[in-house]
């Protein structure tokens with residue numbers, strides 16, 4: 001790949017990459033000096049793992065955009081943040097990483113006014129502020145892009161952006177003025193979205209852009225992004241990082257929470273590492289490595305590669321023949337899927353999101369009946385005339401870790417011990433004559449929590465009070481603990497920290513070695529390549545190719561995912 005564009009140096013400041021005032025069409029100029037020396041253009045965003053972006057240097061004298069001093073926050077007995085102090089340089093992209101439950105989201109929620117700290121101080125641009133609500137945060141120039149979007153699906157982009165900003169920097173704007181402002185922001189930051197599109201009809205990546213536009217429209221100079229790439233494809237992540245680059249180039253400060261060290265290495269200037277509620281290290285990104293960061297996060301060496309032996313694949317335990325699925329308008333979502341899952345193998349599904357992977361999982365799990373074709377597990381044949389439901393599938397020995405854990409795998413207000421038996425609550429030893437056996441549930445949950453290192457170890461805590469990664473670990477633990485014959489896993493490690501990824505991958509391989517047939521759907525190509533013995537590539541609702549796991553490489557899979565090449569073609 002070509003090396004990045006050289007950085008322009010501003011003659012009058014110490015910025016290497018300075019504020020750009022004019023539009024791309026006019027050519028970039030240094031806003032600080034108004035000299036004719038062009039600032040560095042954003043380097044071309046190449047392939048993520050090999051990215052090397054210019055690191056921003058901020059003048060020694062400018063106060064940090066954000067300074068947190070001795071922040072403490074507890075939820076009952078859980079100390080989510082302990083004496084956290086950190087600084088975020090103005091005009092930088094700063095990463096915050098840490099294990100699941102390390103306290104990252106809590107800290108950012110305090111900065112955005114969703115929680116109030118028990119003690120500690122917040123400074124914005126050198127001035128002490130009290131942030132008691134998101135309104136206070138917005139008034140201080142802080143905006144947050146949440147992992148779960150806060151948009152109204154039935155409103156247009158423009159309506160969503162304006163909604164709630166009536167008292168913001170643009171006071172009671174006419175929609176025409178708001179439209180012009182939205183257009184300007186879109187142009188300046190490469191965030192183009194049709195202002196009249198209904199948000200619910202937009203792809204996830206565009207909805208995320210709307211969230212960013214909303215924040216910018218309210219005048220935010222400091223943007224917090226909580227795991228923004230968790231819902232994006234690799235290509236969409238590249239686009240997002242170009243946007244972050246443009247924000248930085250225009251002087252904005254970005255705080256990025258992510259579990260993906262590759263992204264941290266590619267896009268950030270500084271990184272703070274949290275563990276057990278504390279900041280345990282900070283590093284200049286240019287002076288660290290993924291391996292060092294992984295070790296700092298987890299407190300031990302993490303194996304970034306997965307060891308596994310060749311599979312001992314047995315007989316097929318699930319056979320899908322000519323599976324088709326149409327939606328209520330007759331649009332084909334799946335078309336002619338043939339698939340055998342054998343005992344003792346992991347089959348990975350690769351594909352750009354939206355090519356039928358989610359629908360395939362839903363059909364195989366009994367959530368949706370196929371419109372055409374059939375599915376056989378043992379003697380049971382499932383088709384449009386003889387559909388099954390998830391309970392019957394479970395009885396047939398199939399377990400399912402859904403892609404969308406909030407919608408399909410847990411009930412947020414339920415206690416963890418209830419989530420830990422959800423779907424299996426009618427079985428011994430949990431089901432009594434009329435009541436559930438609470439002690440058995442708590443004991444079972446505690447065992448799962450120990451085995452999968454779910455934190456905090458509190459079976460009585462509401463499921464929604466666990467961090468995202470810990471929720472995922474509990475759900476995986478629940479499903480694997482049933483010793484299924486067939487295990488379907490959608491996005492196994494979404495939102496999960498690197499130590500837990502290593503652990504979860506090992507559990508999946510152990511289940512395979514014990515004879516389980518596993519189907520993994522993941523948007524993380526690395527994950528599919530690490531886990532799968534066979535990889536099937538989906539495009540347009542069809543399986544367009546198959547490669548052996550040990551023969552797969554990112555380039556080949558990428559070409560197959562775009563349906564421009566098939567194995568055997570030159």
Ligand SMILES: Nc1ncnc2c1ncn2[C@@H]1O[C@H](COP(=O)(O)OP(=O)(O)OP(=O)(O)O)[C@@H](O)[C@H]1O
Nearest residue numbers: 075080100101102103104105106465466467468469
């Ligand atoms: N509303 C709440 N009630 C009780 N406990 C909570 C609440 N919110 C967070 N916690 C606890 O605080 C700790 C820190 O959680 P937090 O969500 O900040 O972690 P995180 O580092 O963002 O994790 P992840 O990477 O999994 O999202 C966890 O132990 C979590 O269970």
